[in-house]
Amino acid sequence: MSKFLDFRRDLGKELLKYSSKKVHLKKGEILFLDDFLDEKIAILTDGMVNYNTSIQAGRELSLGCYSSNAILFLSSMFEECSLEKQEISSYNISASFDSTIEFVSIDTFKNVIYKDEKLMYKLYKFYGLFHEKNFYQLRDLQIFKTEDAILSILLRAYNTYGVKIDDYHVIKKKIFNTNIAKCLDITEETVSRTISNLRKKNILSKKDGFIIINDLDYVKEKLGCKYCNEKLCYL
Secondary structure, X not given: OOHHXXXXXXXXXXXXXXXXXXXXXXXXXXXXXXXXXXXXXXXXXXXXXXXEEEOHXXXXXXXXXXXXXXXXXXXXXXXXXXXXXXXXXXXXXXXXXXXXXXXXXXXXXXXXXXXXHHHHHHHHXXXXXXXXXXXXXXXXXXXXXXXXXXXXXXXXHHHHHEEEXXXXXXEOOOOOHHHHHHHHOOOHHHHHHHXXXXXXOOOEEEEOOEEEEOOHXXXXXXXXXXXXXXXXXOO
């Protein structure tokens, strides 16, 4: 496991001691954050979710796809609550799989966590990594062509859930077209067509419902991974 995932997991365990609320989401269920104006931090203890915001014409953009042990900041670290009611209502968390989320309240953050210097140092460090990671995910939408954007998401999924079996790089978590489509603000049909083309090119294959990256080095070169912070290349 990477240092980033270890750091995130261990920090999440520390934060769970201060959890004030727990929510269970069924696959496909949506949690609207205007019901959580008093919460500061969310910790995903199980499952996979998308953190979304509404954009023009009622469309929705995913700010990131997150796996178990992920930590989400629902407001700025530097203000009591940086999102006003009318702003935070445009944000939601949707469950890609059955998921469990625990929350740390703003009051707990201000009155307890903020006075713990060691924990606050870790939080500030992770806060920077959180936004840097989001930048790379949003870059997929803004810069990459559709094929490369999809490969980038699958590469992050492999780094998070993947195993190498012989010469095959298998993503041991079923990633659905709807998850990829929401992350990139494209249609499921576009995702399906692109993945089909990638399979024809022998870049990807599938077995028992799991996606296999046939040539990991080729994908990394195609995406320019040497110019990116691979330490944050995870869901």
